Amino acid sequence: MTHYSNSENKNKSRKNDFFFRDDQPPPHDIKLEKALLGAILLEEDSRNLAMDKISSPNIFYYPSHQRIFIAIRKLFEAGDSGIDLFSVANQLKSEKVLSNIGGEEYLLELQNVIATSANLEKWCEILNDYATLRKMISVCATTINKCYDADTENIANILGDIESSIFEVRNVDRKIGTTKVSDHILGAVKHLESLHSKDIEATGISTGLPNLDNIIVGLRKQEMIVIAARPSIGKTSLALNLASHIALDKGKGIAFFSLEMSAEQLTRRLLCSLAKISEKDFYEKRFDEQEFGRRWSDVTKAANQLKQAEIYIDPTPSLSINELKAKALRLKSKHNIDIVIIDYLQLMQADIGRNDNRQVEVAKISVGIKALAKELDVPVVVLAQLNRQAEQQDRPKLSHLRESGAIEQDADIVMFLHRERDTQKDTSQESIEAELIIEKNRNGQTGIAKLLFFPKITTFVCPARDKGAY
Numbered sequence: 001m002t003h004y005s006n007s008e009n010k011n012k013s014r015k016n017d018f019f020f021r022d023d024q025p026p027p028h029d030i031k032l033e034k035a036l037l038g039a040i041l042l043e044e045d046s047r048n049l050a051m052d053k054i055s056s057p058n059i060f061y062y063p064s065h066q067r068i069f070i071a072i073r074k075l076f077e078a079g080d081s082g083i084d085l086f087s088v089a090n091q092l093k094s095e096k097v098l099s100n101i102g103g104e105e106y107l108l109e110l111q112n113v114i115a116t117s118a119n120l121e122k123w124c125e126i127l128n129d130y131a132t133l134r135k136m137i138s139v140c141a142t143t144i145n146k147c148y149d150a151d152t153e154n155i156a157n158i159l160g161d162i163e164s165s166i167f168e169v170r171n172v173d174r175k176i177g178t179t180k181v182s183d184h185i186l187g188a189v190k191h192l193e194s195l196h197s198k199d200i201e202a203t204g205i206s207t208g209l210p211n212l213d214n215i216i217v218g219l220r221k222q223e224m225i226v227i228a229a230r231p232s233i234g235k236t237s238l239a240l241n242l243a244s245h246i247a248l249d250k251g252k253g254i255a256f257f258s259l260e261m262s263a264e265q266l267t268r269r270l271l272c273s274l275a276k277i278s279e280k281d282f283y284e285k286r287f288d289e290q291e292f293g294r295r296w297s298d299v300t301k302a303a304n305q306l307k308q309a310e311i312y313i314d315p316t317p318s319l320s321i322n323e324l325k326a327k328a329l330r331l332k333s334k335h336n337i338d339i340v341i342i343d344y345l346q347l348m349q350a351d352i353g354r355n356d357n358r359q360v361e362v363a364k365i366s367v368g369i370k371a372l373a374k375e376l377d378v379p380v381v382v383l384a385q386l387n388r389q390a391e392q393q394d395r396p397k398l399s400h401l402r403e404s405g406a407i408e409q410d411a412d413i414v415m416f417l418h419r420e421r422d423t424q425k426d427t428s429q430e431s432i433e434a435e436l437i438i439e440k441n442r443n444g445q446t447g448i449a450k451l452l453f454f455p456k457i458t459t460f461v462c463p464a465r466d467k468g469a470y
Helices: 007-015 030-042 044-053 063-077 085-094 103-113 120-149 152-170 181-197 210-216 235-249 263-275 279-284 289-307 321-335 358-376 388-392 406-410 421-425
Strands: 224-229 254-258 311-314 339-343 380-385 413-419 432-441 447-454 459-461
Touching: 030 044, 030 063, 030 103, 030 120, 044 063, 044 120, 063 085, 063 103, 085 103, 120 152, 152 321, 210 413, 210 432, 210 447, 224 235, 224 358, 235 254, 235 263, 235 339, 235 380, 235 459, 254 263, 254 321, 263 279, 263 289, 263 311, 311 321, 321 358, 339 358, 358 380, 358 406
Parallel strands: 224 380, 224 413, 254 311, 254 339, 339 380
Antiparallel strands: 413 432, 432 447, 447 459
8 A cells, every 4th residue: 555755745646636626616506506495485385395305405505505495494394384585584583694694685586586486396306416416526535535544454344434425325315314203103103004904015024924924014124133043944945935025926126145055056945945846856856757847847937937036146255244234235226125134144254353252243243234224224134043052942042142142132023943953854744843933023022923844845834825735
């Protein structure tokens, strides 16, 4: 990495960069800003539209225009029906900023600028675009400074910060700020109505397992959902079943991060599960030509279905939390994914100090996953291992989560996949009874969802379904 002998040379180098243009102001349009404010002052319909389209006063470049908009918004939110030049002037006067924006004369000038507000919605879009460009310039400038000041040991964190900053620019309109509880009453009431009617899609994403949906009411945005079990119980199979249902039946996009299996392996398992066939049967040639033709027809049909599925698999081993965040942000930006699935948590890594132990690392990973769910505004399903103590008791408990109690703390839902593993050795059994034990549910009830596991086709279903179909 290049080092500069003194700050003067360093600053001179930065000034020469094309991001820094002291002779050119950031993108903006003063005429549009004036026209928009004038329309808001004059017409109630224009004001209502603008309040819906403008998420932040930063859409305006000039500080005086920002102050005027803030004053108008305060009156609007207070339910003032008589918003005009005089009420806005009084509001600005009460805030002791009227003279700073040019007095009542400037407000009158704004009103006189507007001839028609027919294109007001387009004006909002253009000014939003200018605000986005200004934000992007700021992000790029900050990024350049970080790169100059960085050392090679901190590259992963810098890349993660850059990805997050760009993602925020792309999603500036839905950036969360402080809001009043009354703003959310309608949504809360609708949510309760959906819960009463068991409308899963109105509250979350259906898992395809009615017994489970009846307890957790679907996979909800911003939630971290942990599915934990001992090895070889079927965590990956269950995750793939969820992915297949959500992608094919619900038409939603999925990011599947597999730290243990390759993309080809996962695709084969998806294919066989969907076609209801066993990969082993093909290897051992257990059927005649006629049966093979029928089975192959099922494979072809399943393959055509999977081609349409919005399932994106990333098989990066030893994935760090910063890499996960960067990859997930790109997938959200490019493909607008609806859910993230991680297989599995304890195989991930995080940047920690030399004296920190594995519990600290897992805790950092867990916190990062929960933060990612909120940032992407999607549910994140993460698989996790249980410690050996789980095998010594009838059923797993929260204390059996391997390597960290932070997982229990950060997760919104913790469920344990439980079944008799030894019964799988009996090849005469077509299906095996299993349970999903919902041990923690921050926003709902706990309970047990009964399932059946078909080991040959690595598929979980609810017992009420016809076994003969599998």
